[in-house]
Amino acid sequence: MTLLFRESPCARTAEATVLSSGPEGVRLDRTLFYPAGGGQPGDSGTLTWEGGTLRIADTRKAGEAAPLSGDDVLHIPEDAAAPLPAPGTPVTLEIDWERRHRHMRMHTTLHLLCAVVPGSVTGGQVGADRSRLDFDVPSGSLDKAEIEGALNALIAADHPVTERIVDDAELDRRPDLVRTLSVQPPRGGGLLRLLLIGTDEAPVDLQPCGGTHVARTGEIGPVSVVKIENKGRQNRRIVVALKE
Template sequence: MTLLFRDDPYLKQAEATVVESGADGIRLDATLFYPNGGGQPGDTGRIDWEGGSVAVTDTRKAVPLVENGPDILHIVPADSPLPPPGTSVTLHLDWERRHRHMRMHTAMHLLCAVVPGAVTGGQVGAEKSRLDFDVPSASLDKDALEEKLNELIRADHPVRERTITDQEMAERPELVRTMSVQPPTGSGSVRLLQIGTDDAMVDLQPCGGTHVAHTGEIGPISIIKIENKGKQNRRVVLGFRD
């Protein structure tokens, strides 16, 4: 399967061919829909074909059926019309929702840059998101964090994906910020998200989600609250100001 969102996360419409369709969803030979994973929700939108249309209510990873890539299920409402295998279809992404996920996910990477502790959990949302950190509460000042976060956003740092080999990843354990989840290895390379330039790095860590191209695109962010979730586990909840 060709993952079109990997090459261009700004792609809003694309053509594909149905591989299989049934009660569990629709499988395609290519998709621009991001599947639920890494704390980022699955994309929604619509699939059109000659004589039919169906809403995509979720996108999830499934057991691979093909050798050249992961299998992705496009979830549709029960009893919806389904395009048969071999049908040419047009994919329409719910762009506004995806773009909010991209903005928020990038903001969460910036939050990692201003909070020194390891990440113990997180969830991306279109309206608000959260990251949990292994830090004492005294080290997190809500107003100071919010100002640092928005300063990085206003600086409009470049954001790009890069890859390193599995061996390089093993030799650089400091890149992994999450305590509970390790980056997937075994394919020969690991995808990293880099914020900033090579000589002025803001953040660099493994991530397979979708992100904006520059931090300025995020827009102003508010830290809604900081919650105590354990002895040294602090939850930081983010939201858009718009």
């Protein structure tokens, strides 16, 4: 399966062909729909073909909703009883762009939060309205206003957001690139995708990530730190939201 969201994260529509369809969902030869993973929810949207339209409520990776393998992605219908396109049917894909774009803005914000807050990340979740990261903070308290100010300064600086492809050996040489304790990047495939905010000469944040992101931090817009919660002796949860 060709993952179109990798090369064109801002594309809203595309054409594809149905490979299979059934109670577990619809499988295509190519897709714009991002499957849930890395804390980012799966995309929603529609599949349209001659004589039919199917509302997609969620998108899942291989093995999470059916015993598939590789880069297979399942498009989960909103209505389990709705008519499905038959294998071989050409379909037009359209993602719910407003929802996806909010996920992109929030996901990039969480990477900026990693640049602002010291400590390893113990968990996180991207949402269209609010998102969170949990940090293992060895000592000291976190200042809500200070973090919000630093985040918005990085956003306003309009740093470029790009990707770098490296091999497994690069992570062996630079274990500091992995900030997340709860989720480790996949190893053994040979190549890994790193998300770079800033430039090679002046990086703001650089770490493995397979999610979708904005092209520049200025696209995020102002954000607020909603709250900081104590989740353990050293664990602090920071909740952020987009300002409308």
